[in-house]
Amino acid sequence: MADQTFEELYAALEEKARRLEQGNLGLEESLKLYSDGAAIVDALRVILEAAELQVKTLQGRLEADVGGLREVEGEYQFDED
Amino acid sequence: MDWSSSGPPPPHALSVSAVVSFVRELLDSNDILADLWVQGEISNYTRSGLGHRYFSLKDERSILRTVLFRDEMPGMELAEGDRVIAHGHVGIYVQRGELQFVADWVQPEGVGILAAKYAQLKQKLEAEGLFSPARKRPLPRFPRRIGVVTSPNAAALQDIKNVLSRRWPLATLILAPALVQGAQAPPQIVKALRRLGKEPGLDLAIVARGGGSIEDLWAFNDERVARAIYGFPVPVVSGIGHETDETIADLVADLRAPTPSAAAERSSPDLQQLERAMAVLLRTMASAARGCIATEASQVEGVAARLQRGAPNIADQRRELARIVLAMQASLERRCTTDRARFENGAARIATLDPMATLGRGFAIVQQASGKRAVINSSRKVKSGHRLAISVADGAFWAEVS
Numbered sequence: 001m002a003d004q005t006f007e008e009l010y011a012a013l014e015e016k017a018r019r020l021e022q023g024n025l026g027l028e029e030s031l032k033l034y035s036d037g038a039a040i041v042d043a044l045r046v047i048l049e050a051a052e053l054q055v056k057t058l059q060g061r062l063e064a065d066v067g068g069l070r071e072v073e074g075e076y077q078f079d080e081d
Numbered sequence: 082m083d084w085s086s087s088g089p090p091p092p093h094a095l096s097v098s099a100v101v102s103f104v105r106e107l108l109d110s111n112d113i114l115a116d117l118w119v120q121g122e123i124s125n126y127t128r129s130g131l132g133h134r135y136f137s138l139k140d141e142r143s144i145l146r147t148v149l150f151r152d153e154m155p156g157m158e159l160a161e162g163d164r165v166i167a168h169g170h171v172g173i174y175v176q177r178g179e180l181q182f183v184a185d186w187v188q189p190e191g192v193g194i195l196a197a198k199y200a201q202l203k204q205k206l207e208a209e210g211l212f213s214p215a216r217k218r219p220l221p222r223f224p225r226r227i228g229v230v231t232s233p234n235a236a237a238l239q240d241i242k243n244v245l246s247r248r249w250p251l252a253t254l255i256l257a258p259a260l261v262q263g264a265q266a267p268p269q270i271v272k273a274l275r276r277l278g279k280e281p282g283l284d285l286a287i288v289a290r291g292g293g294s295i296e297d298l299w300a301f302n303d304e305r306v307a308r309a310i311y312g313f314p315v316p317v318v319s320g321i322g323h324e325t326d327e328t329i330a331d332l333v334a335d336l337r338a339p340t341p342s343a344a345a346e347r348s349s350p351d352l353q354q355l356e357r358a359m360a361v362l363l364r365t366m367a368s369a370a371r372g373c374i375a376t377e378a379s380q381v382e383g384v385a386a387r388l389q390r391g392a393p394n395i396a397d398q399r400r401e402l403a404r405i406v407l408a409m410q411a412s413l414e415r416r417c418t419t420d421r422a423r424f425e426n427g428a429a430r431i432a433t434l435d436p437m438a439t440l441g442r443g444f445a446i447v448q449q450a451s452g453k454r455a456v457i458n459s460s461r462k463v464k465s466g467h468r469l470a471i472s473v474a475d476g477a478f479w480a481e482v483s
Contacts, residue, residue: 002189004187005223005225006223006225007222007223007225007249011222013359013362014362017365017366017369018361020365020366021365021369021372022371023369023372025373026373027373027374027377030088030369030370030373030374031370031373031374033366033370034366034367034369034370037148037362037363037366038363040239041359041360041363044355044359045359047251048250048251048352048355048356049259051250051251052250052252053243053245053249053252053253053254054245054252054253054254055253055256056253056254056255056256056260056275057233057255057256057257057289058255058256058257058258058273058276065151079382
């Protein structure tokens with residue numbers, strides 16, 4: 001689960017819930033689905049707890065088209081056109 | 082010198098058509114004349130048989146012959162003396178060699194030039210389909226990289242940051258800074274959008290600026306900005322001005338929000354709601370799992386029950402025994418009752434035969450007063466003057482037959 005995105009994990013959780021609700025499952029399979037689901041929720045909570053908004057600013061001239069991101073402090077200086 | 086001879090024209094003389102064509106090309110190639118707004122008063126207004134409208138736009142010193150073709154502004158009522166603002170291009174009507182203003186938009190002067198421009202551009206872009214609801218793209222559910230085009234030094238950016246930090250800190254906000262007001266704003270906004278559009282992994286973009294007058298917001302009514310938003314590779318959310326402000330950018334955007342903060346809200350899921358949703362999902366899964374356990378358990382119970390039914394049941398047998406005992410007691414009870422009844426019946430009958438009982442009812446025993454005291458049970462046994470002994474229930478007395 002370490003390298004899966006929030007989106008992938010959440011989708012997996014919803015899929016397990018769907019299969020459980022459909023029913024017609026053996027006891028072992030239902031219990032496994034539930035415990036897997038609980039593990040995913042734990043992982044999602046860890047991700048959410050740790051998250052902090054990152055802000056990056058596009059810098060540089062259009063012609064250079066570097067596409068790099070830099071942290072920018074202070075007043076932004078606009079390019080001369 | 083013979084002036085009357087008609088030889089070839091001097092080399093520097095042009096034909097009339099050539100001259101007129103030349104002037105027309107000059108006018109057509111001029112940027113200002115190709116796209117301008119003119120303000121004036123309507124005079125000499127006529128309507129041709131085909132429905133085209135011809136008039137002069139005039140002021141104190143000049144007139145400009147104008148045509149408004151039938152298909153442009155079909156419902157528009159124009160009258161002599163109306164003061165209007167009109168949009169169109171200036172050209173030459175070649176057949177008559179006349180300067181002509183071909184109008185595509187006419188609006189009463191009172192409306193204001195900005196409002197007129199807005200209405201005209203809105204209609205044009207709408208006709209092209211830039212506002213079409215069908216093309217509005219849905220927003221991704223969990224956007225990881227969110228672009229923002231706005232002024233880096235203004236409150237709108239801070240509002241967006243605050244909202245995203247609270248609701249969806251998982252995101253990375255990528256700022257493409259631009260002026261959001263003034264003549265330099267539209268080209269900067271377009272440039273910022275172009276840069277942002279090249280960012281890999283971008284999920285959506287927000288175009289934002291805080292509140293202001295129609296002039297302040299004017300950059301977002303620019304045609305270039307509208308087309309840049311329309312052509313953006315991922316969905317664009319607009320958050321411009323206050324709730325009641327509407328700009329062309331709002332109409333082109335995939336989603337329009339009333340303010341920059343609202344734009345950030347509509348672009349992101351909410352942490353707390355997510356937490357609740359996950360809790361609900363888990364609860365649902367738990368009860369579904371419990372349902373499966375219950376089904377299994379009842380199946381096991383069913384088997385156990387079948388096993389139990391085969392074995393002797395002590396409790397049942399005890400109950401059976403008790404039942405038999407009760408039945409016997411009841412039967413015994415019934416027999417005693419019957420016998421007692423019979424006994425009492427017999428005793429009662431015997432009692433009625435008892436002589437003492439008979440005496441009690443008023444009968445008397447009559448005997449000879451002397452001798453063996455024989456009982457007299459017939460009137461023939463007595464004679465007058467005989468002495469008798471009469472016994473009644475509670476005693477006896479002598480009596481004389483008379």
